Amino acid sequence: MDDQTRMLAGLAGLGGLSQGDIGDPDSVRKQLGQPQQDIGDILQQIMAITDESLDEAQARKHALNCHRMKPALFSVLCEIKEKTVLSIRGIQDEDPPDPQIMRLDNMLLAEGVSGPEKGGGSAAAAAAAAAAGGSPGADGGIEHSDYRAKLAQIRQIYHSELEKYEQACSEFTNHVMNLLREQSRTRPISPKEIERMVAIIHRKFSSIQMQLKQSTCEAVMILRSRFLDARRKRRNFNKQATEVLNEYFYSHLSNPYPSEEAKEELAKKCAITVSQVSNWFGNKRIRYKKNIGKFQEEANLYAVKTAVDAASVSAQASQANSPATPNSGGYPAPCYTPDGRL
DNA sequence: TCGCATGATTTGCG
DNA sequence: CGCAAATCATGCGA
Numbered sequence: 623m624d625d626q627t628r629m630l631a632g633l634a635g636l637g638g639l640s641q642g643d644i645g646d647p648d649s650v651r652k653q654l655g656q657p658q659q660d661i662g663d664i665l666q667q668i669m670a671i672t673d674e675s676l677d678e679a680q681a682r683k684h685a686l687n688c689h690r691m692k693p694a695l696f697s698v699l700c701e702i703k704e705k706t707v708l709s710i711r712g713i714q715d716e717d718p719p720d721p722q723i724m725r726l727d728n729m730l731l732a733e734g735v736s737g738p739e740k741g742g743g744s745a746a747a748a749a750a751a752a753a754a755g756g757s758p759g760a761d762g763g764i765e766h767s768d769y770r771a772k773l774a775q776i777r778q779i780y781h782s783e784l785e786k787y788e789q790a791c792s793e794f795t796n797h798v799m800n801l802l803r804e805q806s807r808t809r810p811i812s813p814k815e816i817e818r819m820v821a822i823i824h825r826k827f828s829s830i831q832m833q834l835k836q837s838t839c840e841a842v843m844i845l846r847s848r849f850l851d852a853r854r855k856r857r858n859f860n861k862q863a864t865e866v867l868n869e870y871f872y873s874h875l876s877n878p879y880p881s882e883e884a885k886e887e888l889a890k891k892c893a894i895t896v897s898q899v900s901n902w903f904g905n906k907r908i909r910y911k912k913n914i915g916k917f918q919e920e921a922n923l924y925a926v927k928t929a930v931d932a933a934s935v936s937a938q939a940s941q942a943n944s945p946a947t948p949n950s951g952g953y954p955a956p957c958y959t960p961d962g963r964l
Numbered sequence: 965t966c967g968c969a970t971g972a973t974t975t976g977c978g
Numbered sequence: 979c980g981c982a983a984a985t986c987a988t989g990c991g992a
Contacts (some may be wrong), residue, residue: 820982856971879981900980908983909970953967 683808701812723846726835735838780838791827795820863892867902872924878907
């Protein structure tokens with residue numbers, strides 16, 4: 623017979639107590655020699671505590687705390703409680719890593735919101751932006767920095783919220799733990815139970831954390847889609863930029879492939895990016911080739927323009943810069959027909 | 965509102 | 979990777 627079965631037997635014997643026995647110190651003393659009745663008596667006293675005044679209850683509490691049977695009773699009650707609680711929620715007890723929260727964590731890490739500070743973060747953001755852009759060498763200057771600034775903002779809010787959350791969680795956990803420890807002097811609360819309560823609190827708080835992570839992810843997604851939209855949105859270059867590009871194109875018609883340096887210079891002149899210059903030349907070449915006739919007028923215009931410009935500097939230079947001159951294997955040069963026919 | 969112009973993106977090749 | 983070619987998507991004038 624172990625302690626618990628003995629205990630249960632003692633509980634079964636409760637029915638034998640008369641109302642008059644309860645609260646009578648003499649009868650308690652008389653029964654000390656009989657474990658079963660003794661325990662039953664203590665239980666009755668505990669149950670009756672709520673009916674008493676505060677002072678009486680405090681006194682009774684103290685008396686019970688000092689009772690020599692208290693530690694044994696306490697541990698047995700803990701054990702019983704442990705068994706019932708376990709049977710009720712034993713299954714929920716395991717805490718498998720939530721796949722949802724892991725997914726969110728991974729995304730936040732990939733976006734550079736969570737994880738290491740500034741350096742790694744912005745690098746990850748740049749990587750994400752580059753991945754989002756997809757096109758090689760897309761060095762979107764202004765939009766990119768805008769995106770990074772917005773991301774940093776989200777990151778800051780996320781971290782401050784996370785900090786608040788962690789503080790609240792630990793504060794609350796401490797509070798509950800202190801409360802339970804305090805109560806464990808009068809109620810059968812085992813350390814294991816406190817542990818479980820802490821786990822429950824953490825679970826509750828982690829659902830809040832998940833909400834925070836989820837909304838952060840959403841914010842990042844919205845930012846990203848906006849950024850992508852902005853990149854996708856086409857804006858015509860200004861007249862001056864088109865002029866500069868066209869001038870270069872028609873004055874290098876035999877070989878309209880600007881070098882990297884030339885592209886950089888054109889980009890600077892037109893206040894656009896190098897990749898935009900590349901795009902422009904790619905489009906121009908293909909469209910010019912497809913329909914030379916259509917570009918005839920434009921070609922003549924720019925040919926004259928460059929010729930005039932060159933002439934103002936040097937008479938020979940106009941010859942060298944003429945689009946018709948260096949035409950070995952290049953694009954067909956336009957003929958100077960007034961009606962635009964080849 | 966329609967159709968063309970045009971900048972950006974995608975795809976495939978060497 | 980740089981390019982050609984095709985395609986997408988928006989700007990803009992008629």
